[in-house]
Amino acid sequence: MPGEAQAKRVYITTPIYYVNDVPHLGNGYTTIIGDALRRYHQLRGHDVRLLVGTDEHGLKLEREAQEQGLTPQAFVDQMSVRFREAWPKLLVEPDDFIRTTEARHESLVRDIWQRVAANGDLKKGHYEDWYCVGCESFKTEKELLEGNICALHKKPVERLKEETYFFALDQYQDKLLDLYAKSPSFVEPDSRRNEVLSFVSSGLKPLSVSRTSFSWGIPVPSDPKHVMYVWFDALSNYWTALGGWDSELTKRFWPSDPHALPTKSDDPMVIHLVGKDILRFHAVFWPAFLMSAQMPLPSKVYAHGFLTVDGQKMSKSLRNAVDPLRLARELPGGASTLRYHLLRAISFGQDGDFDHAALLERYNADLGKNLGNLLSRVLGLCVKNTGNTAPAFEQAKRTDLDNAFLKDVQLSLAAAREHWDAIEPHRALEATWAASSRANLYVDQAAPWAEAKKGDLARVETILTTLVKVLEHLSAFIAPALPDKANEMRAQLGLQPLAPALNRDLLAIDFSDAPARPLGTATPLFPTLDAAGVAALLDSLVPKAEPAMNESTQPEKPPAAALPSGAPLSEPIAYDQFAATDLRIGIVLEAEKVPKKDKLLKLKVDVGEASPRQIVAGLALSFAPEGLVGKRVIVVANLAPRDFGKGLVSHGMLLAAGESNSLSLATVSDDVAPGTKVK
RNA sequence: GCCGGAGUAGCUCAGUUGGUGAGAGCGGGCGUUUCAUACGCGCUAGGUCGGGGGUUCAACUCCCUCCUCCGGCACCA
Numbered sequence: 001m002p003g004e005a006q007a008k009r010v011y012i013t014t015p016i017y018y019v020n021d022v023p024h025l026g027n028g029y030t031t032i033i034g035d036a037l038r039r040y041h042q043l044r045g046h047d048v049r050l051l052v053g054t055d056e057h058g059l060k061l062e063r064e065a066q067e068q069g070l071t072p073q074a075f076v077d078q079m080s081v082r083f084r085e086a087w088p089k090l091l092v093e094p095d096d097f098i099r100t101t102e103a104r105h106e107s108l109v110r111d112i113w114q115r116v117a118a119n120g121d122l123k124k125g126h127y128e129d130w131y132c133v134g135c136e137s138f139k140t141e142k143e144l145l146e147g148n149i150c151a152l153h154k155k156p157v158e159r160l161k162e163e164t165y166f167f168a169l170d171q172y173q174d175k176l177l178d179l180y181a182k183s184p185s186f187v188e189p190d191s192r193r194n195e196v197l198s199f200v201s202s203g204l205k206p207l208s209v210s211r212t213s214f215s216w217g218i219p220v221p222s223d224p225k226h227v228m229y230v231w232f233d234a235l236s237n238y239w240t241a242l243g244g245w246d247s248e249l250t251k252r253f254w255p256s257d258p259h260a261l262p263t264k265s266d267d268p269m270v271i272h273l274v275g276k277d278i279l280r281f282h283a284v285f286w287p288a289f290l291m292s293a294q295m296p297l298p299s300k301v302y303a304h305g306f307l308t309v310d311g312q313k314m315s316k317s318l319r320n321a322v323d324p325l326r327l328a329r330e331l332p333g334g335a336s337t338l339r340y341h342l343l344r345a346i347s348f349g350q351d352g353d354f355d356h357a358a359l360l361e362r363y364n365a366d367l368g369k370n371l372g373n374l375l376s377r378v379l380g381l382c383v384k385n386t387g388n389t390a391p392a393f394e395q396a397k398r399t400d401l402d403n404a405f406l407k408d409v410q411l412s413l414a415a416a417r418e419h420w421d422a423i424e425p426h427r428a429l430e431a432t433w434a435a436s437s438r439a440n441l442y443v444d445q446a447a448p449w450a451e452a453k454k455g456d457l458a459r460v461e462t463i464l465t466t467l468v469k470v471l472e473h474l475s476a477f478i479a480p481a482l483p484d485k486a487n488e489m490r491a492q493l494g495l496q497p498l499a500p501a502l503n504r505d506l507l508a509i510d511f512s513d514a515p516a517r518p519l520g521t522a523t524p525l526f527p528t529l530d531a532a533g534v535a536a537l538l539d540s541l542v543p544k545a546e547p548a549m550n551e552s553t554q555p556e557k558p559p560a561a562a563l564p565s566g567a568p569l570s571e572p573i574a575y576d577q578f579a580a581t582d583l584r585i586g587i588v589l590e591a592e593k594v595p596k597k598d599k600l601l602k603l604k605v606d607v608g609e610a611s612p613r614q615i616v617a618g619l620a621l622s623f624a625p626e627g628l629v630g631k632r633v634i635v636v637a638n639l640a641p642r643d644f645g646k647g648l649v650s651h652g653m654l655l656a657a658g659e660s661n662s663l664s665l666a667t668v669s670d671d672v673a674p675g676t677k678v679k
Numbered sequence: 680g681c682c683g684g685a686g687u688a689g690c691u692c693a694g695u696u697g698g699u700g701a702g703a704g705c706g707g708g709c710g711u712u713u714c715a716u717a718c719g720c721g722c723u724a725g726g727u728c729g730g731g732g733g734u735u736c737a738a739c740u741c742c743c744u745c746c747u748c749c750g751g752c753a754c755c756a
Contacts, residue, residue: 194683448714449714527716653756654755
């Protein structure tokens with residue numbers, strides 16, 4: 001459209017999902033939000049782009065491929081397809097799908113790396129620490145659970161020592177704080193912003209950004225025995241997917257000024273949607289990388305919460321049991337119903353509960369009764385009274401009742417737009433449905449059937465055309481959440497499908513006069529479910545309760561297998577060094593939880609001495625205190641006392657092995673006396 | 680333990696700079712209309728606004744304190 005102002009530009013990204021995972025409700029949720037926002041902006045006539053993709057590098061995938069006898073590339077190829085094919089089934093239509101193994105990505109990541117290096121922010125050094133294959137990252141000991149278990153993946157970490165490049169993250173502490181201060185909406189919601197703030201304020205350390213211990217990654221330019229740390233690689237996708245330095249898309253969708261704040265109004269809005277678990281990478285590392293490379297920053301990192309399912313934590317098993325694709329197939333109203341519920345029921349940004357019963361209630365109440373039935377009754381009235389046409393819509397014919405109705409609708413829909421702009425889908429939909437409720441009220445107030453009985457056809461026509469006009473608007477306003485249903489609704493209203501175009505606002509509220517026009521054929525848009533139908537669906541869709549104990553007391557148990565075979569052994573030691581450790585058999589006499597310390601138990605242990613010792617151990621996630629009493633344990637008896645503050649001192653430690661939440665205490669048979677030496 | 684957030688009707692939550700009798704949606708109960716997908720509309724919640732103190736003419740809204748929940752950090756040598 002020549003001559004028109006440039007459309008507002010919006011670039012929305014979801015995380016690229018690690019291909020070892022599958023599309024599940026959690027990442028489906030993020031992706032649906034992204035698509036709903038994309039559709040909203042598209043309807044407003046904005047220049048919008050949605051990027052999704054897959055993260056395909058790392059040790060974990062290299063090993064997985066090996067186990068399956070595939071090359072890494074072949075393995076990730078087959079895995080990536082699952083995501084690519086999943087999203088359209090949720091009515092998600094991304095503009096691009098980036099894979100970190102694509103050449104277009106790799107070459108540009110190398111460019112970024114070189115700019116960061118040129119800026120003097122990459123230094124070679126050595127790193128030795130625990131490494132979690134699941135996270136693709138080193139863990140400080142403080143981040144690990146009892147028994148060197150990764151807190152996120154509940155799997156044992158490995159001891160790795162290797163040459164690595166360090167990124168000078170510490171040099172960016174002040175600049176990041178400055179960014180958060182000057183651009184308060186860079187991280188949202190506020191509670192997450194505070195967390196980021198406190199993390200950065202507490203001090204940043206250089207960040208290890210390369211590996212030499214595996215090869216499935218992007219080689220470091222000029223030092224190809226290193227591959228890039230997976231986050232350096234992965235985060236860059238948001239930018240590389242646009243095509244790089246001088247590409248058309250980069251100019252359109254990435255801000256141009258590396259020194260400007262990301263809120264400059266004439267720049268494109270770059271919105272990263274992320275789960276709260278990966279906020280730090282996006283809100284700290286990513287802008288620091290970009291600053292170092294002297295590249296412009298995104299506008300906003302929005303971290304949403306986690307979902308529980310029917311009030312329960314989404315464990316691995318549940319996560320697999322709640323399959324969004326299956327819901328999209330089996331729910332009445334299909335993917336749109338799922339989308340609507342996710343967008344409407346969960347306050348975006350907060351943790352939320354995905355409740356199957358609430359979903360069906362909402363389907364019946366909001367979709368079936370409130371909106372679906374409204375459409376049905378209005379169209380039915382039109383068939384009976386106006387020859388299935390929408391009569392001319394004319395201001396002059398309207399009464400106060402009609403105008404009050406339109407005024408309220410106008411207010412609600414305007415509010416809905418504002419809420420979409422503010423990334424508050426739940427509020428936007430609430431406001432949209434307020435307009436629908438208002439229309440139901442108006443039908444009753446205006447009572448066109450009564451006017452028809454009186455023979456006042458002109459009045460009937462005015463009422464019905466007013467309703468049809470509002471339904472037209474509703475059909476567009478529901479489209480971000482319920483794209484297919486929006487167009488079905490429009491077909492019934494005798495309208496063409498929504499056809500977004502740049503600078504054309506399809507969510508404009510237009511109550512200007514319009515001529516009469518024919519309507520389409522009415523058919524229930526959202527057939528309501530009766531009680532039996534609800535029960536049957538619930539029975540089929542709700543994951544069956546775990547047969548064993550409930551989740552909270554018995555967290556998911558990784559396989560009993562210990563460290564992966566690749567774990568390097570520690571350096572050999574002489575016998576004397578071992579002998580210096582005085583291991584004794586002890587019997588637990590008392591055990592209690594240490595208040596305010598998640599993981600600590602305070603024990604009284606008889607190690608054959610005059611009086612029992614107090615030992616503080618990080619066992620609380622695995623053992624109920626009372627379950628330990630009477631157990632024989634192996635105690636490191638000559639360990640220096642350790643003070644936990646407030647007079648809580650530990651005299652020794654216990655040997656334990658296994659998984660974080662299901663630790664196994666090293667023990668001996670019952671006939672060994674306390675104090676017996678172990679060697 | 681430190682930092683942050685939150686505790687308001689059965690459920691999910693709104694409640695602006697402190698001020699007329701504390702709200703919405705859903706569910707439940709009662710009533711009612713008949714155009715409609717047994718759908719709509721109206722009425723109905725006797726809630727100590729987590730507990731306790733305080734400031735004030737006046738506090739859900741400010742201060743202190745305690746409790747609980749949720750995050751983040753810390754805590755297992």
